[in-house]
Amino acid sequence: QVQLQESGPGLVKPSQTLSLTCTVSGGSISSGSYYWSWIRQPAGKGLEWIGHIYSSGSTNYNPSLKSRVTISIDTSKNQFSLKLSAATAADTAVYYCATEPRTFGPNWFDPWGQGTLVTVSS
Amino acid sequence: DIQMTQSPSSLSASVGDRVTITCRASQSISSYLNWYQQKPGKAPKLLIYSASSLQSGVPSRFSGSGSGTDFTLTISSLQPEDFATYYCQQSYSTPYIFGQGTKLEIK
Numbered sequence: 189q190v191q192l193q194e195s196g197p198g199l200v201k202p203s204q205t206l207s208l209t210c211t212v213s214g215g216s217i218s219s220g221s222y223y224w225s226w227i228r229q230p231a232g233k234g235l236e237w238i239g240h241i242y243s244s245g246s247t248n249y250n251p252s253l254k255s256r257v258t259i260s261i262d263t264s265k266n267q268f269s270l271k272l273s274a275a276t277a278a279d280t281a282v283y284y285c286a287t288e289p290r291t292f293g294p295n296w297f298d299p300w301g302q303g304t305l306v307t308v309s310s
Numbered sequence: 311d312i313q314m315t316q317s318p319s320s321l322s323a324s325v326g327d328r329v330t331i332t333c334r335a336s337q338s339i340s341s342y343l344n345w346y347q348q349k350p351g352k353a354p355k356l357l358i359y360s361a362s363s364l365q366s367g368v369p370s371r372f373s374g375s376g377s378g379t380d381f382t383l384t385i386s387s388l389q390p391e392d393f394a395t396y397y398c399q400q401s402y403s404t405p406y407i408f409g410q411g412t413k414l415e416i417k
Contacts, residue, residue: 237406237408284353284354294340294360296401298365300354300355301353302352
């Protein structure tokens with residue numbers, strides 16, 4: 189069973205780049221069976237899909253964040269990463285990594301990492 | 311973007327009650343609708359995928375129905391561990407959008 193674990197700084201200064209990594213265990217990130225996603229949730233609010241990457245490196249981003257987001261994949265480390273530039277207080281949230289099965293029909297997010305809180309503050 | 315509207319936003323119910331949460335899409339999404347349960351401080355957990363398929367390990371008191379634009383999540387007999395926030399999510403097209411959530415509280 190695939191398991192995911194987020195890691196990265198818990199505090200980022202405004203205007204800097206927020207960087208997180210998701211380490212995948214129990215399966216290969218190169219398998220081609222999944223998309224690898226980032227999702228965030230501000231405190232007390234709902235869930236926002238940030239984007240995803242496939243093992244080939246192809247990406248799809250939420251247009252609301254597209255100008256600031258980069259998702260990359262490192263198959264040698266079985267990890268994928270998120271970079272969000274020009275961070276502001278509005279980017280303060282719990283960030284989750286999750287997988288989507290790569291199907292030709294409906295898909296869904298499962299499993300999820302436990303989440304990591306990132307605060308943007310000086 | 312396809313918008314998702316859940317109702318109600320909050321709901322008070324008692325153990326043993328039958329509860330229904332609805333989710334409406336701003337356009338047809340066929341059966342591309344998922345339901346998640348989230349407890350405080352935890353990641354969301356997949357309950358139902360493809361509108362009506364029960365995720366492995368999820369109790370059978372949870373069920374989903376609907377297609378097109380209107381969907382429901384039903385809990386047939388509430389248990390103490392079911393008090394949580396529930397989200398729907400469309401996977402018809404990107405950007406994937408979640409509903410705003412329904413907080414289920416103990417009456």
